Amino acid sequence: MTLDFWFFCIAGPAVLFAGVSKGGFGSGAAFASASILALVIEPGMALGIMLPLLMLIDVSTLKPYWGKWGATEVKLLVAGGIPGVIMGALLYKVASPDFFRLLIGGISVGFVFWQMGRHAGMIGTAKQGLPKSVGLFWGVVTGFTSFVSHAGGPPAAVYLLSRNLSKTQYQATTVLVFWTLNAVKFVPYAFLGIFTIETMTADLLLAPFAVAGAWIGVKAHRFISQRLFFGVTYTLLLLTGTKLIWDGLT
Template sequence: MMTLDLFFFLVAGPAVVFAGISKGGFGSGAAFAAASILALVVEPGLALGVMLPLLMLIDLSALKPYWGKWSLPDVKLLALGGVPGVALGAALYSVASPDVFRLLIGGVSVGFVLWQVARRSGLLRIAARRMPDWAGAVIGVTVGFTTFVSHAGGPPAALFLLTRGLSKTQYQASTVLLFWILNIMKFVPYAFLGMFTVQTFTANLVLAPFALLGTWLGVRAHALVPERLFFGLTYVLLLVTGSKLIWDGLT
């Protein structure tokens, strides 16, 4: 049971605004931090259930400014692989305990930070050579799975898209379209698995304006705010929330 008290909304409001800023202006990679934050105060399944309709609203509002600017062939490849990935995530959720999902969400959060630090410091280099089409479909499985269990499909998607020679705006538009498609795919299994409740619906109604505000800010921040500043703050947030979720899952 989720308690919709003042504390919940004090945590959820800024988290949802942050998700909108990330998806609206910075390639969706860090939007899943909102689910990580909510999973600290409610059961992970409910945190994911609260966030999915809000992420779908953010996707919808971000489609217009980026309409037609995406790389449709690349999006198709990742979305195709995302189908079995989503199915794997649904199968796991049906048998796993909440602590397993705390560990998954926390592990993905910390792993995202380590991956980004390694990439930016030069310890990990993404191949400059363009990945073949079949690699997009294979990576798409990971994208589908991670977006189902933690709304965190951005990092594996980036692994493929960053080798495809896309401009900053093409990359941003492609992630908006990809996760709009994948989030629609996730909606039905989320409903069947009981991740939507009266409480999550009520929370969605209250938090929808926060999602729209975040998207509006993100679209405008796309050209104004340095990515280094935005992601630096994101890494600290994810490292703290991810570590706490891992601790909670283990103890």
């Protein structure tokens, strides 16, 4: 990996985008930053660069959303997410990420169309809340996909968008969930040798982009309406789901 001008032309905007997504729009598209980096460097190195930056964004956005999350949703996603991270660490060397990209991408795109049908009155809505097992299941999927490709945002969104949270509850929940899961991921990443001197050097140079993106995301979240927020979130979920399908096929 060469930390030259062209690297930062790609990496700088990618990290800025991750900060904006995680800071204001529920992390749905933040995973795309690792995919963008993988255009210019080896994919495993891209994961190693992004994790410390994602953790920096988590820390930068935790205070503005402190205490505003959905407690039940956080507990279920984290309770399922930690085993998912462990599963990802155990299967990292042998599992094919493309299968999971296709699976999560298909579910994400299908969920958006399901929600469109529900709002249009074409699909009935359950009168009772979803069982806790649903939250635990999506927590496992979130933890696993977060570990293997930083793509935990779409499966988390599938569950959280079904919970009728306010835009700030939704955003705060994603901040706390991924702050926890990214911290858990750090140890197995280190043992697997994903971090190197090169990745840490790149992190130091890219840190300002991460902080700036987080700040922009928090500001954008405060000034947009709840309807626009969820419109953007559904759009990001559709785009990221499509991108996952494309990555899995190609």
